[in-house]
Amino acid sequence: MLCSRIIKDGNRAVRIATWNVNSVRQRLEHLLNWLKEAEPDVVCLQEIKCQDDAFPRAEIEAAGYNIAVHGQKTFNGVAILSRHPMETTAGLPGDSEDIQSRYIEALVSHGDEVTRVASIYLPNGNGGPEKYAYKLAWMERLRQHAATLLALEESVVLAGDFNVIPEARDARHPENWTRDALFLPQTRTAYRALINLGFTEAIRATTDAADVYTFWDYTAGAWRRNDGIRIDHLLLSPQAADRLKSATVDRHVRSWEKPSDHVPVRIDLS
């Protein structure tokens, strides 16, 4: 039955999404509603803000998803949901002392193809020099691991909250972000070093539009004034980029009651 659906719906063999939910327990109803509406095959979640045993497994499994969780108490935490079978690895290589849960990777098998998907919660980097140093070090670890993944010559999708505003057009008011860790020159250079390995960023591969944002601060009426930034990204290896059909920001989710400050971003691969 699954095979016949894929053949019949050939333009949409796999739909992959990323969403920083800002607490999966606070956002469970929104998540379930959005899963029903968007029908993603693979979902990368960030900021689940719970330990593995507190993740709302039963409700999400009932919606048809396998679940892999890499959580921690109070902060951070990432997860991957998949309608297809997957094998997962938690943690970003390169620093055994790093206890923050910000990376989980899955090899998803769909039909006779495989797609490797990572859920990434890149450090914010504001709040002092130590935090910014941690952000830059984490980005270098990600770059090194991404280079290893590219060498596999697989379809790879690095999806998540990168906490990087790539360009001025990715902020409604870029002048307000010039001293922010999300937009500092070193941050943007480190992000480009990752892209320049050979990744295609899905939104910019499909639109040149300004005013495409994925985050609006809770404060100061940012959503009402559309004072947003674009910091949630999907980076595609060449093999995945070959299969890219479309990229979409589910902007309307920000207007739901008690929303996350981020909205889902999703792609369709053939």
Next chain:
DNA sequence: ATGACAGGCGGGGCCTGA
């Protein structure tokens, strides 16, 4: 401008986020 919101923790404000 270092504030407004929001969530977790834990039972009162404090830390963190972007």
